[in-house]
Amino acid sequence: MKPRLKVLWLQGVTCNGNTHSFLNYPHLLYVLETFEFLYHSLLPSTYTLEEISTCVHECDILIFEGAYDPRMERVGTSLETLVGHYGSHAKYVIAAGSCASFGGMFKHSDPEHITGLGFDEKEPKGPFASSPKLINLSGCPMHPEWMGYTLRMIADNKPIAVDELHRPKELYSYLAHHGCTRNEYFEWKVDSDHFGTKEGCLFYKQGCRGPMTHASCNKILWNDVSSKTRVGTPCFGCTEPDFPRINMFETKTNMSIPQDVPVGISKRSYLTMAGIAKSFHIPRLEKRLIDDDA
Ligand code: SF4
Structure with a gap:
């Protein structure tokens, strides 16, 4: 049996809307069979957030939900450290939702510090600005099938063509x-x-x-x-x-x-x-x- 790809789902400044949307994905069982969730706040996971925050593990896919504020902490570790560590090892970084993609509504509370993972609205900015790893699944929330499509393509080792804002063309053309x-x-x-x-x-x-x-x-x-x-x-x-x-x-x-x-x-x-x-x-x-x- 093929080893399952390791997924880590982290959250920044968020209302959890993309998590809730994804829980409506009709093939969630396929996802759980195909991927190992190192950590997700609601899905069965291998590690606790405390264990993840030690930054001694590695993932294949980093999924990030919510706007990115590098100063925000998760169990004593800054998002900058967490995203830097896990993102540097991951093959793909998926921004789930418009806040993770472009900063969304939360960026307006602190436009100087809060952005998306790779964009501040249309401008490349953030830890994955111009990174070929970045896939933006914008939407408030993103459609659960869009995340399902992206994970399936990765699991099947198929290329994902993206537009200039790093959104999969198959979904956003x-x-x-x-x-x-x-x-x-x-x-x-x-x-x-x-x-x-x-x-x-x-x-x-x-x-x-x-x-x-x-x-x-x-x-x-x-x-x-x-x-x-x-x-x-x-x-x-x-x-x-x-x-x-x-x-x-x-x-x-x-x-x-x-x-x-x-x-x-x-x-x-x-x-x-x-x-x-x-x-x-x-x-x-x-x-x-x-x-x-x-
Ligand atoms: S036809 Fe186009 S503009 Fe009119 S309601 Fe539908 S999406 Fe909106």
Whole structure:
């Protein structure tokens, strides 16, 4: 039997959201059979955090959850020492979630010291800045299948192509807009006035960032069944380095023109196309999909 790869899951400044997300991974048993967790705060582990903090062990994969503050301590050992020791021996370093990837919401409490493992928003910074070992699984939280995919690729010794922000291309080349069930409403500029309804696009009135956000949430569904936009909540761009933005459920406009337009389209082209689409009147799209009174 092949020896199991050793995984160490450390936490920085975190709400534990990525741990909780990963516990929903449907193939968790496969993970536990394939990898040995040296330490994880909830999963069965070989060592205690006290034993890990002595820095006498080594891991193949370091997973880090939360924003990185080098001064923070775990059982008397600084994160700088822990991440430095385990990261230098590991073949892969995985940043789980947007805080570990880019600093996320916690970096705003101390922008001078708190970053992601390899980025401060878009700028390379932190202990793994520009390191080929680094794989960012951004998201608030990251999708459990994204971690599952990454671990499977490593276990199978397959290469993982990453984008300029070190996110796996297989997972982050898509936009959250891809596969959204509201695409037809987006095309014809039929907007939703409320959260939680089946009809309408959430781009103009609810701040949806789907067309600007690299994520496969509408391709690899959450719990195999759903996504934010499918239940009528806008995508708020949690996989991008500028997350969180202020007023996330608001579409910023200038004279009614959206400040941001879909990735890869010039504002002028987008507005021309939107103007033409809006001039059509399609009664089918303006009605409730399911008439509750019928
Ligand atoms: S709700 Fe968002 S993701 Fe869906 S079609 Fe509209 S803009 Fe795109």
